[in-house]
Amino acid sequence: MAPGMGKEATSACLAGQAALAARLLKRISSEAAAAGNNLVFSPLSIHVALALMSTAAAGDTLDEILRVAGAPSREERAAFVRDTVVDGVLADQCGIGGPSISFACGTWTDKAWPLWPAYVDAIVGTFKGNSWAVDFQNEPKESRKQINAWVAKATRKQINAQVFNPEDDDNADTVHAIANAIYFKGEWRNPFKKENTVDREFHRLDGSSVEVPFLQSWSYQCIACHSGFKVLKLPYEMMNEHNWKLYDSLPRFYMFVFLPDGKKGLRNIVEKIASSPAFLHDQSTTYPRSMSPSASSGCQSSS
Known part of the structure; x- marks a missing residue:
């Protein structure tokens, strides 16, 4: 809290x-x-x-x-x-062996419309961001290139695409742009071994299929079975220090993989998530503690 x-x-x-x-x-x-x-x-x-x-x-x-x-x-x-x-x-944990995380927030305002000092203070103090004055009206291409360059830098060049198209001059009404970027890089607590990767059939929604590389593991994983789908919970590595007080105060990061039982069951899962805001929260907080090997056919039941 x-x-x-x-x-x-x-x-x-x-x-x-x-x-x-x-x-x-x-x-x-x-x-x-x-x-x-x-x-x-x-x-x-x-x-x-x-x-x-x-x-x-x-x-x-x-x-x-x-x-x-x-x-x-x-x-x-x-x-x-x-x-x-x-x-x-979003606090960085790489210094103690956890995920490398960075958050950047920026605003760009046309120089003809300067921001209130109190708003700038909020951007810097509350959101840990920065603000810049640009010339959207007379130099729209350069202004958009500046935003694209900021996004690339904030994401450590993981996002190099044009967030704003510099060649798009149709909109002359832009006076204020807001952007934020989150960078996350973590190690699995139980890494998959590259040599265990195998090619298997992946089914698409249009009925076609394609051979793709699948990660494979015989380590114990947290798997929950529900009506029509399964969920795999993959934890990221946390701190490498023996400080239990600090450990208990840190946020935990997981990747949840939802797998429908049927070849065309993805839409049903998306509908469950979209129709119930509590659905994802329930998956993360009421997860069973029992484990089962991910490579086996067994699965722990969950209500």
Whole structure:
């Protein structure tokens, strides 16, 4: 729980974050599926951007942002992002053997519309970000190139794509752009061995299949069986020091892999996630402690 925040406010912010993620998934996954495209997005990044926008909003605009983000108030939203997200979950752990994490937040405003000093202070203090004045109106290409370069640097060149197309001059109304980037690199607690990788058949939603390399392991893994799908929980390595007090205070990171029982069961899983904001939370907090080898056919049951 974030320092200075009540339990109810923290719970409300977490619930709002989950609800927003579910709505986004339902909306953009249907569009991606219709176009036959894969989808990767970060609800947390969008949530932080909304929090930053609310810092300078007022009236009906502020009310609408808070409704979308599911936040009790602007102040509680800012405290949650600062203490729980930026200084908590996204705090770098590479110095103690955990994941390497970095978070960067930036705003670019047309120089004809300077930001209020209080807003700049919030960007720097609450969101650990920076702000720049650019010339969107007269030098749109250079302004967009600057944002793209910032994204590449913030993600350690993992994202080199054009977030903003410098050649897109159709929109002359841009006065303010907000971006954030999260970099995460962690080691598996139980790494897969490269020599155990095997090619197997992977089934696509359109009915076709393709041979792809599958990771394979005979180590014990946490696997839960549900009606119509299974979930694999893969933990990331944490600290390498013997400090239990510090260990208990650190956030844990896992990758959850959802596998439908049927070849066309992916849409049902997506629908479960999108229709119930509590679904993913339930998967992570009520996970069974029993383990089973991932390479075997056995599976631990879960309600």
